[in-house]
Amino acid sequence: MTSSLFQPEFAYSAAPQRVVFASGAQTQVAAEIANLGRSRALVLTTPEQAAAGQSLLAAVGGAGAGHFAGATMHTPVEVTERALAVLQDLQADCLVAIGGGSTTGLSKALALRTGLPQIVIPTSFAGSEATPILGQTEAGRKTTLTDPRVRPTVILYDATLVRSLPPHLVVSSGMNAIAHAVEGLYARDRNPISSLMALEGIRALAHALPNLTSGTGQDHDWGEALYGAWLCGTVLGQVGMALHHKLCHALGGGFNLPHAETHAVILPHAVAYIEPAVPDLLRPVAAIFGTATAYEGLSAFAARIGAPRRLSDLGLTEANLPRALDLATANPYWNPRPIEREAIAALLARALAGDPPQP
């Protein structure tokens, strides 16, 4: 018999958040706005998803105040300030974001500045909607804060709205979500609830993503992937992240590598590094993938769904490696295995070239 996830000592704080899974969630937005006691929603999207924003604005009828379609990657403060001016002009009293992590980021940045409630309709698997975390950039510098005021009040998940996600983002934002859950399993502040959410989140994505990437995905599969993304995002919002996230932040911040794709390349390598220190905690992940170790399971899964394998394909070069190593090993996050510079150098070299991960 396998043991439970019980830990003799742990702390768990549940955050208030309403989560709704529904087909045609868009038609429920007006009722959710009314539930919040609000009546003038500012709809947020990226320029690429402006049409989805317009259709949402039409769907909420009289409860819609306007639409700002300027959300962009890394939540630049100047974009937030432009959106804030629009919000104030329109006298909006709540925010409705429809899009991926970048649009959710803008919504959170506006909530931080105004205290307005947010309804988020996620259309990718980034999971930001489930966290109280906000990353912002100003003059090219990224800062991250954790504040309960940025946690969305309501999340509406609608499988039919995520079907338009470009195939490369299905893969990489799915791997990004799995990474949150995997790191949650060995977090120093993990608890049985975060661990069961992490395992269920990985299970849901491991089941759904191959159907989505093979083109046979039905609404059920898209919904199951969103369910996994929600669970994985919730884990990210609850517990601390370790080496994998440190490597991704160093590479993303230092060399402007794309966020989700970098997660997809690094995850099997980071887990191979960490797994010998916490084999018991990662055994359930190996069991989900039916492999001897979690890192082999993640590596085979990444290959199966066509995830990017080489940092060189994302723009990193061999000449960047020494600086990448410095960034990756400076101010390390807590990690189950101590950060050994030589081993991290070898890990980065393997990830650059697309060589198999090694413990």
Ligand code: NAD
């Ligand atoms: P994204 O939001 O930048 O989206 C990428 C592009 O895909 C955009 O043009 C977007 O409009 C488009 N898109 C998204 N969903 C679509 C759909 N269903 N159909 C068509 N186009 C669609 O990418 P992402 O991977 O969702 O989010 C990444 C960002 O989220 C990063 O900046 C990352 O830092 C942030 N993030 C934050 C947290 C947090 O807790 N703060 C967690 C995870 C990710």
